[in-house]
Amino acid sequence: MKPIITLLSILFSGAFPGNSLRIVTYGHPIIENNLCHVFSHESKMDFFKIAVSGKSIIEGTVRLTINDYEGNEILNEEFPAKYLLGYALDYDASIMDKEDFIRKRVADFFNEENFHYPAIAKDEIFDEDYSNQEIWNDIYSDRSAIGFYY
Numbered sequence: 001m002k003p004i005i006t007l008l009s010i011l012f013s014g015a016f017p018g019n020s021l022r023i024v025t026y027g028h029p030i031i032e033n034n035l036c037h038v039f040s041h042e043s044k045m046d047f048f049k050i051a052v053s054g055k056s057i058i059e060g061t062v063r064l065t066i067n068d069y070e071g072n073e074i075l076n077e078e079f080p081a082k083y084l085l086g087y088a089l090d091y092d093a094s095i096m097d098k099e100d101f102i103r104k105r106v107a108d109f110f111n112e113e114n115f116h117y118p119a120i121a122k123d124e125i126f127d128e129d130y131s132n133q134e135i136w137n138d139i140y141s142d143r144s145a146i147g148f149y150y
Contacts, residue, residue, distance in 0.1 A: 033050050033109050035049075039066065044069035115148050120140045
């Protein structure tokens, strides 16, 4: 199975050992979370990491990375930390509430409920707005593929 990565899902197979959250009080990153588990190889662990860096949690930048068991980069995505807020809070929520929400999102980023077995459910219908038909068919046909949604 080849790893396939999209904005909404990361597909892989394997076990999910615990993750670790670290809040840094000085320097960068401000907050990070990581997880090691099987992804690109059926029995070797890859390293997943999400980190917020910058002058503040709300104005910071999120970097999501995946490195394989040999240290090769599989994914390196960067986006504004405020994207982690989504539509979960009122527009006029306090800065403290927004920061707390982002901290929680980072802490929960690799929770088991974000992983789906198989990656694409049998009754799911292809949506051309969010995927490529050939890639979707490849993933759909691999019932051992696991989806990671963020």
